[in-house]
């Protein structure tokens with residue numbers, strides 16, 4: 054059997070899980086690409102490359118020179134640029150591709166969500182509804198909150214923000230999920246949080262804060278996902294493995 058090469062676009066827990074499972078498929082070589090945003094990425098199976106490709110053209114060149122046969126986009130639902138680039142690049146090089154898209158969280162009847170279209174909109178509406186905010190959107194988009202002087206922020210990210218980023222007033226916690234419901238409730242109570250700002254990331258690793266908010270009657274400003282390319286997709290790592298096995302069987 055000829056060895057086939059899979060490129061996984063990563064940066065999520067799902068990508069690491071997929072890479073570990075795909076590495077056990079005979080006849081498949083697994084490459085994982087990370088953007089390089091976190092200083093110490095978690096353990097990842099396969100051959101890992103780090104850093105941007107240089108837009109669509111750079112990705113096309115990579116797929117061609119590295120002779121990639123299959124691509125699975127397992128990037129975060131809020132990392133839309135790379136997904137659009139990948140969709141355009143695979144079309145150009147004509148290789149099969151799949152998107153692994155975690156379903157968005159659904160609002161429960163006991164949830165008090167204010168759904169907004171962007172992080173900027175979240176920042177604009179906060180002064181009318183919050184005094185003490187748990188800001189859980191990572192470290193890349195903190196600047197829009199920096200001038201909200203009447204709000205205290207508890208911010209959580211894996212790595213510290215870049216040195217020149219304007220930061221909102223408050224406290225920065227450095228931590229990587231998954232987080233437990235008990236710990237999330239403790240945090241919300243300890244810091245007297247009245248509002249959480251979250252992206253609708255989906256998945257289990259960071260869902261505990263949403264349950265904690267529901268149970269404690271805390272508001273959530275939920276940033277909705279933006280449009281993603283139309284592409285073949287699956288909602289789970291198992292679904293991606295089934296797709297892979299199916300694709301490999303026709304070579």
Ligand code: NAP
Nearest residue numbers: 063064086087088105106107108128129131132133134135
């Ligand atoms: P983005 O806006 O979609 O991508 C910006 C640029 O970063 C891309 O154009 C690409 O550069 C490079 N890039 C992104 N993902 C890459 C990958 N897996 N491999 C190589 N290059 C990649 O992405 P982002 O929101 O900055 O997120 C960056 C990474 O963090 C993603 O891999 C994502 O899975 C992960 N992540 C993001 C979030 C979030 O909330 N955005 C949350 C958790 C994890 P070139 O154009 O030069 O190729």
